[in-house]
Amino acid sequence: MGPPYEIVAVAGGWSFRTKLFFGDAIRTALGASQKTELSRSNALILTAIGYFQPITRGELSQFLGKEVSRDAIASLRGEGFIAAGPRSPTLGAPYAYVTTPAFLSHFGFESLRDLPDIEKLEDAGLLGRTNEALPDGDALASALRGVLGLSGDEDEPQDDAA
Numbered sequence: 001m002g003p004p005y006e007i008v009a010v011a012g013g014w015s016f017r018t019k020l021f022f023g024d025a026i027r028t029a030l031g032a033s034q035k036t037e038l039s040r041s042n043a044l045i046l047t048a049i050g051y052f053q054p055i056t057r058g059e060l061s062q063f064l065g066k067e068v069s070r071d072a073i074a075s076l077r078g079e080g081f082i083a084a085g086p087r088s089p090t091l092g093a094p095y096a097y098v099t100t101p102a103f104l105s106h107f108g109f110e111s112l113r114d115l116p117d118i119e120k121l122e123d124a125g126l127l128g129r130t131n132e133a134l135p136d137g138d139a140l141a142s143a144l145r146g147v148l149g150l151s152g153d154e155d156e157p158q159d160d161a162a
Helices: 020-030 040-052 057-064 070-078 101-107 118-123 137-147
Strands: 005-010 013-018 082-087 095-099
Touching: 013 020, 040 057, 040 070, 040 095, 057 095, 070 082
Parallel strands: none
Antiparallel strands: 005 013, 082 095
């Protein structure tokens, strides 16, 4: 089985990590709760930001076909997965959002180039460049949860409030 740790390349650097196999035992020993997972809605929002950054909340709403709430953005910012990037040159100069090194580290990516090839997702019908090409939200969210290595089917109430 080897040592219970590994050194992995993430976010342009190196990280000393415990192997996943030992995660549950360590959390139990420390009295920590089980790891939390992103809701389906937040996973979908995070994935869209990862692929299309910098992207504004309005652009996310248009892309996903539903209003993306400030609460959803705040939740992802609170987890450290996204940050405010440059302001958009559009009317009102809204913030555009980008992923952070914590996003790369959490999902085990060395860089954004490690995200699955977007053309392969498009060819599989899981992602499209226009709203007309998008499958329904549940199918896309399910596929993107797999892309991000998430499991589980818990969901939170719709993020429709602005």
